[in-house]
Amino acid sequence: MVNFVYPEELYFFVESIRGFEVRDVGNSKWLEVHEMVIKLSQQAAYEASQNREEEVKEFLISRDKLRLLIHEAYCVNLWKTRVLPLLLEIDPNPKATFLIYTVMYHEAALMALLDMCLYHPSGCETLQESVLDLIDYCGHAVSQVIGLVSMGYHENESKVDVDEAVLTELERQKRNFIYKIGLRCISILNYLADNVSLFHLSATRRLLFSHDIPWLMVDVLCFRPWHRKTSKGLQKFIDEKWTNVEDAAKIVKPEAQAWFCVHQLLLNPQIMENYELNEARCKQLSKLLGLMHETLLDQLPVLIGLKQFLSRLTLSGNTSAKSHPLLLEDLPQIQNDLIKEVDREGGFYQIAQAQDSVFLSMDKKQICDLASRLSTAYGTELLCELEQKIDDLNLQEGKPKSQPDSGAGGEAAAEEQINKCATCQAQAKKKCAKCKKVHYCSRECQLKDWPQHKTACLDSA
Numbered sequence: 001m002v003n004f005v006y007p008e009e010l011y012f013f014v015e016s017i018r019g020f021e022v023r024d025v026g027n028s029k030w031l032e033v034h035e036m037v038i039k040l041s042q043q044a045a046y047e048a049s050q051n052r053e054e055e056v057k058e059f060l061i062s063r064d065k066l067r068l069l070i071h072e073a074y075c076v077n078l079w080k081t082r083v084l085p086l087l088l089e090i091d092p093n094p095k096a097t098f099l100i101y102t103v104m105y106h107e108a109a110l111m112a113l114l115d116m117c118l119y120h121p122s123g124c125e126t127l128q129e130s131v132l133d134l135i136d137y138c139g140h141a142v143s144q145v146i147g148l149v150s151m152g153y154h155e156n157e158s159k160v161d162v163d164e165a166v167l168t169e170l171e172r173q174k175r176n177f178i179y180k181i182g183l184r185c186i187s188i189l190n191y192l193a194d195n196v197s198l199f200h201l202s203a204t205r206r207l208l209f210s211h212d213i214p215w216l217m218v219d220v221l222c223f224r225p226w227h228r229k230t231s232k233g234l235q236k237f238i239d240e241k242w243t244n245v246e247d248a249a250k251i252v253k254p255e256a257q258a259w260f261c262v263h264q265l266l267l268n269p270q271i272m273e274n275y276e277l278n279e280a281r282c283k284q285l286s287k288l289l290g291l292m293h294e295t296l297l298d299q300l301p302v303l304i305g306l307k308q309f310l311s312r313l314t315l316s317g318n319t320s321a322k323s324h325p326l327l328l329e330d331l332p333q334i335q336n337d338l339i340k341e342v343d344r345e346g347g348f349y350q351i352a353q354a355q356d357s358v359f360l361s362m363d364k365k366q367i368c369d370l371a372s373r374l375s376t377a378y379g380t381e382l383l384c385e386l387e388q389k390i391d392d393l394n395l396q397e398g399k400p401k402s403q404p405d406s407g408a409g410g411e412a413a414a415e416e417q418i419n420k421c422a423t424c425q426a427q428a429k430k431k432c433a434k435c436k437k438v439h440y441c442s443r444e445c446q447l448k449d450w451p452q453h454k455t456a457c458l459d460s461a
Helices: 007-016 028-049 055-062 066-090 098-118 121-125 130-150 166-194 201-210 213-223 253-266 279-291 294-299 301-316 334-344 348-354 364-378 380-397 410-418 443-460
Strands: 227-230 233-238 241-244
Touching: 007 028, 007 055, 028 055, 028 098, 028 364, 055 066, 055 098, 055 121, 066 098, 066 130, 066 334, 066 348, 098 121, 098 166, 098 364, 121 166, 130 166, 130 201, 130 213, 130 334, 166 201, 166 213, 166 253, 201 213, 213 253, 213 279, 253 301, 279 301, 294 301
Parallel strands: none
Antiparallel strands: 227 233, 233 241
């Protein structure tokens, strides 16, 4: 049985998750925990995809680690937005950028774990006061995605020139992570809305007034960040990558989660008691009626009740103003505590100067050792092997592709030609995990070929 984390390692990995300060990002202890978080994320995704018992989720919830995952997401986000720009002022073209990429990838892995854990009410229940921080984080992340889409970011096919400045490549990577994290946060907001009765009243007020999530979700559904038209045809964001689709009406996960979130909030009587449907909100919500076509309702029949509610709202107009009782409202603490600790350390610029030797290192041996360590942590060999097995199963289940008649052994010869290593021409059973077009016999051959393969890989991804 394939495992990224073996049962005997699972408890140790989960218990090793702890909260770091911004100054610790990138140091040896942080990297050790990062490796464990990555493997836990891979294992959790694999367990869910194979319908296995979700042991990673159970351990994270039972050991009360979700609040630490939120803390770490904020820590990385602060580093990315406040420290990284200062580092790039010191050296606009760092020699190696994979450690910076690693930090950004860490944030995405943390949110992936939260997404899988919060699907279950038991996960939401353990959040307690940290749910306020999570609502703020998700609201901001979804707003960033809307901002990128409004600028046409998702319609632009990235074609990165190898000779472009590293800063441009870093910005591209940064925006890609913002996009993926923001779409995942749509799901998390839906889970929180579905389990809002488990939280303190402050969480409801934060959803409705601080971020006005119903309004935000209408914007998401209107901008459709999971949908784009390219030279390759219509694409939708499926399983965290853009995939060509023939059916434009097919509902993908982020879209369904956005609809469910609106449904959970607007059709919950306890929530609507405090949500004033003024003229502006009624006008915003009425936009949804134009999107609720028959094909959508056939795929998501639960939305029929939402359509009826919106139709009545359009006819009746805005409701009378509702009084908001004076409450002692809890406030999110995680980001404020992190910033206070940064101030005690001398500020973000002081941290950037201290991390200069870590992220802007010119030591070739140090760079190579770190690259090798992270490559092992990401388990790329195992991921490629799993993807190859899935492709083989799909090929067996579907119809075989027609091949030109090449005589006896023609198909075998074609298969052999396809599976040649691009570097050494030996027989290859693995392929590039990004473009899935070029085969390699080992990780070493893939690294050697990367300078030549990079341009074609990024163009086809």
